[in-house]
Amino acid sequence: MKIQVRNLRKEFGRTVAVDNISFGFDSGHVFGFVGPNGAGKTTTMRIIATIEEPTAGDVLLNGVSITEEPELARKLVGYVPDLLPAHGDMTVHEYLDFFARAYGMRGRRRARAVAAVEEFTHVTGILDKHLKALSKGMKQRVSLGRALVHDPEVLVLDEPAAGLDPRARVELRELLNLLAERKKAILISSHILTELTEICNGVVIIERGRILETGTIEEVLKKSAPRRTVIIRLLERDHHRNPQLLRELLEMPQVDHAREVAGEIHFESSGDESAACEILARLIAREYRILEFRQTKANLEDIFMTVTQGGVQ
Amino acid sequence: MNVMARLGSRLARWRDWELNPVVVKELRQAVRNWSVTGMLLLFLVLLFGTSLMFLVSQTFTSQFNQRLGAQIFQAFVVILGGASTLFIPLYVGVRLAIERQENNVDLLYISTLTPGRIIRGKFYCGAYMTLLFFSACMPFMAFTNLLRGVDLPTVFCILLVLFLVVCFAVQVGILLACLPLSKPFKVLVGLSGIGIAFVVLSSVVGLALELMRSGVGAMMAGRDFWIGFSTAVGIGFAGFLLLHFLSIALISPASANRALPLRLYLTVLWFLSGGLSFLWVRHTKDTRMLLPWAIVMGLLLFAALFVVISNHDQLSLRVRRRIPRAPVRRALAFLFFNGAAGGLAWVALLLALTFGATWWALDWSLDRARGFQSLSAADVSDFATTAAGVISYLFAYALTALLVHRRLLSGRPPRLAGVLALIIPGALAVVPNLGMFFLNRLTWDAVERLQLGNLFNLFIVRESAHQLDHLLCAGTWLMIACALNARWFVRQFQSFQPLETAVTPPAEATPTGPS
Incomplete structure (x- = not known):
């Protein structure tokens, strides 16, 4: 059908x-x-x-x-x-x-x-x-x-x-x-x-x-939302390394808008999934003890808010 | 598939026959409805109480040739008539009106049920309920036969007449419920319906008493009884079908070809009743027998005129796809399909044929040598002037209303044109007389003087010369209105074309989803 x-x-x-x-x-x-x-x-x-x-x-x-x-x-x-x-x-x-x-x-x-x-x-x-x-x-x-x-x-x-x-x-x-x-x-x-x-x-x-x-x-x-947001959380006792991590991330070409939010590092990546893997590999190589590394997708609600203006006929 | 083949296929599937779903639903709802149960109980109590009252009271009197059965039967007819003529149409009508008032009226129309089946289902429910009430009454009525004074043919004849009247009243109730009115207006219409039902009830009871007095059983042997009876039933059935088709048209979706069945039915009715009237004229050698046909058809077509001008100018895709391609068939379809222009042409054609044929027959029979009775020459002339005046006035009002709607109120719904066409004669009849009233000059003599433009004045002017003035006025107005509407009419006729498949363009690079 x-x-x-x-x-x-x-x-x-x-x-x-x-x-x-x-x-x-x-x-x-x-x-x-x-x-x-x-x-x-x-x-x-x-x-x-x-x-x-x-x-x-x-x-x-x-x-x-x-x-x-x-x-x-x-x-x-x-x-x-x-x-x-x-x-x-x-x-x-x-x-x-x-x-x-x-x-x-x-x-x-x-x-x-x-x-x-x-x-x-x-x-x-x-x-x-x-x-x-x-x-x-x-x-x-x-x-x-x-x-x-x-x-x-x-x-x-x-x-x-x-x-x-x-x-x-x-x-x-x-x-x-x-x-x-x-x-x-x-x-x-x-x-x-x-x-x-x-x-x-x-x-x-x-x-x-x-x-x-x-x-x-x-x-x-x-x-509608080509950029993906990635969240990194270090082990709690390593939280003092967050500023350093932020700096290092911003130096990477695929990373934009990195910021710290409630102990987590949020950054936006314009690359695809392999770019995210590469970032993760680099961070592990620099001995960051990463507890969580996850991508958040933009959902329909975000897209809806972006593309619509709330107008009616 | 032709009618015979359809009938054959239906007969072949007789084992699969099932009741109309709407009947099943309505009856299920009716049996658990307190008002139906309460009414039935009240009805039985009344019948029982009446029987008891008559029997007890008559026990103390002893008369020669006592006709207790007839007396009780009369009381039963009143009770049965009251219960069935008032309650059942009201119940069926109110239920339908509530369903149509509810927001999700569409629910009934998302299935494959046709509007015709829905209306028939509602009607059958009313008919079944009537049978229920009649069945409950039957033992009491049979009992009256044992008490002398009423014979069984009379009982059955009266019950049959009453049953047919209730069926007609149920259809009236359904039609009133289908009218696209707001709640207060529906209540108002319902109340007037109850008033009409009271009038009908009293007429039916009067007729029943007359039948009892004259003895139907004896009359049944004569041919005249059956001619009269079948004529009355035929007229009633024609009226019933008209209301039935009207109800179906009212609940049909706006995109459907609502006008087609109604205009076809009225045309067939016009043709059959006209044919019968001419046969009757030939049989009785009296051309005056055409007048009832001409007047009734005229009134129906005048009413239709106000309805057709309330039609949309633009036809829906569904209707346009059914427009025939052959020019002759397309021209015929123009008369019968939705649309104000086609409707106007259809009404004009039928009115011209009706009054033209009647006038011709009346005029033809003025020659006494032909052996036909007719009106006098002056009356024939009066008939022709009045008919032409009324038709011209009504078309002038209708065309003016269409023009006003098209030019000034084009954004408003087309039914406003019909309302305007009613307001114009109303205003022309009321405003001058209201002015005279405020100037303290309103007398009967003043009302009978010439008031050009006022349709009703045409019937009451004293001098026949004034009728000609009216005819002149109406004719001039009509010609101006025709001239102003001519372009619109031609445009409507030209645009009455079947929808080309190419009108629906292929989808532009359809962003098909997951597949």
Whole structure:
């Protein structure tokens, strides 16, 4: 399954919510969709889920156009909106069963699909509970179950982790990893960028309806934050050698901005990983007793803050 | 796939048949809803109490030819009618309105359920609930047959009529719930709906009593009863389908071709009802029989005029992809697809055909030698002047509203054009009379004097010369409005072209992610 967003544009009156964006990703991958509020993430996701129609452009789900064959495309997509399920007077089982019926599943096939989704999303213990009585985390699971009930190949999740407690977030992450293993193509938007870094293979950063960065996480990190920060910690009784170490580091050509922070030496290196190894070898040769030598990668949050300006349409 | 093939494939898969998912969901919710349970219990208590009250009170009286069954049955019809005509449409309508009011209304539309299935599901739920109430009432009604005064054909006929009326009321409730209104307006519409339901209920009860008095069983043997009955059911069914298609159009996504089913249905209805009316004229040798058809279709098309001018000028990609390429088919599609210009042309065409055909038939039958009864020559002339005046005025209002919207309010939603088209005649009717009221000159005589531009004045002016003045005014206004809108109309027609595949350009160097 290949998802291709092609020159997508959406106008609401005079407001351009999505401005000619293009990106793509494949099945088995989790693609993060990042941007400030009002950037056009939800609109794009709603277009992919066939709820909105684009003003121009198209989205192809394995060649199926969402504008030409929305009914067929709808069968390929499972959408988890940012709002949790309504229909508070229905039980969890009834809710999932209703959507299985709505997707045209019949008889035993439906019963099997509903049971499988209930088990996968770990809601088997609350099947007879009314939706209004569920916690946010449980509602999110039910919402995910609803999106999965017809076994779609593409999953579009709009802020699924919003408002969840840490345990629920970890569980959601595990579920998403399992889904990626099952070869689902997942597009997920979230403001919790550290989590996205952990679960996503690729990312799109969008602002004012335009793409600022896109690619694999590594590519984006490399492009947007080419320098790596390295942290060195000497054995505690050698901390008096920190000023000397600082001086020596600054003399090395690959090192920039060396400084001491709470007993540790932080410096930035413009070289690649072999350059870092070389620095380490030199320091050991000069008999520094190094307790810790680690690189910190720039994460999505740093990149997000660098490339976006917080503007909305 | 044609209709027969589709029907064949459905019959082949009859074992797979399942209830509409919306019905299952709605019924599951209804059985645990306290209001349904409470209403059903209250209904049973009322039936039981009424039976008991009648039986106890009648035990102390002994009359010759006592018809206790008829008396109790009348009371049961009122209770059943009240419970089903008021409660069930209200329940179905309120539930749908709440669902549509909730923020995640999209949830229903992200599955493969079509808007038609959703509306049908809501309607079937109402029909099942009606059957539930009727079933609960059935033992009590059968009991009345044992007490004399009412025969079984009458019972079944009244129940059938009542059931059909409740089904119609449920569809009205669904339509009102689908209207894109804010909560306060919906409450207002709901309250007026309840008021209408009371009127319908009293009419149905009146009809039921009349049927009981006249004895339906005896009438059923006659042909006239079945002609009248089937005509009433046919008209009711046509109205029901209109409301049904309207509801579907209202909940369809904005990108769908909402206008197509509705305009097609109205055209088919126009054609069938017109054909039947002409047959009826031929049968009765009376061309006046065309007038009900012309007036009803005219009213429907006038209402449609205000709706079509509320359409977007720009067609969605989904609609444009379905525009036929062949010029003739494309021109036909222009009339039936979304869009204000096509809608205006469609309404104009049907109105011209309706009133043109009626006027021609009335005029043709003025010659007594043809053996047809008709209006007098003066009445035919009056009909033609009034119809032309009304049509000209309404189109003038509509085109003016479109022009104002396009020139001054282009950033606002297109439904504003429809609202403007309603405000213009309202203002022209109210403002001059309000002015006269404040100048203390408002008299009935003044209202009946010529007020050019005021559509309603056309019906009450005393002198026929004033009608001609109105016609002249409306015609001039219409011509000016047509001239000012002509470029827009031509542009709309020219841009009604199928979407070329090349319009969606290939993706620019797509930065494909991990693959």
